[in-house]
Structure formats: structure tokens, C-alpha cells
Amino acid sequence: xxxxxxxxxxxxxxxxxxxxxxxxxxxxxxxxxxxxxxxxxxxxxxxxxxxxxxxxxxxxxxxxxxxxxxxxxxxxxxxx
Numbered sequence: 001x002x003x004x005x006x007x008x009x010x011x012x013x014x015x016x017x018x019x020x021x022x023x024x025x026x027x028x029x030x031x032x033x034x035x036x037x038x039x040x041x042x043x044x045x046x047x048x049x050x051x052x053x054x055x056x057x058x059x060x061x062x063x064x065x066x067x068x069x070x071x072x073x074x075x076x077x078x079x080x
Contacts, residue, residue, distance in 0.1 A: 004052050011045045 018038050025031040 004048060004055070008045065008048050008052065011041055011048065015041050015045065 015038055018034055018041065022031060022034045022038065025034055
């Protein structure tokens with residue numbers, strides 16, 4: 001999950017740099033290519049963020065299940 005977060009941050013920085021490149025582009029063709037690059041990177045960023053959210057949800061669910069099991073084991077008589 002840490003490497004996924006780093007990859008997301010790197011991609012965000014790259015997108016910002018490409019947006020600056022777009023501002024200073026010399027030709028229509030160069031501008032079109034930069035826009036396409038930005039669009040592709042934003043799609044990839046969206047996918048990575050969804051993946052990160054899914055992993056976060058899974059880890060939270062695992063934590064909740066673990067906490068429920070711990071609560072059940074804390075009872076001396078097994079009463080819930």
C-alpha cells in the first residue's frame with residue numbers, strides 16, 4: 001500500500017509538470033500530444049486511487065473482524 005501511495009504521488013507530480021509543459025508548448029501537434037499524455041496519466045491515476053481505496057477498505061474490514069474476534073475471546077463465560 002505504501003508503494004501504491006508513492007506511485008500515486010509521483011503520477012500527480014508528473015501530471016502537474018505536463019500541465020506546465022502544455023502551457024509552454026510550441027505547436028498544436030505538441031499541445032495535442034501533451035493533452036493526450038495528461039489524459040492517459042489521469043486515467044491511470046484514477047485506477048490507482050480506486051485500487052488504493054479498495055485496499056484501505058479491506059484493511060479496515062480486517063481490523064474490524066479482528067476486533068470482533070478479540071472481543072469474543074475476552075469473555076470468560078463465552079457470553080456475547
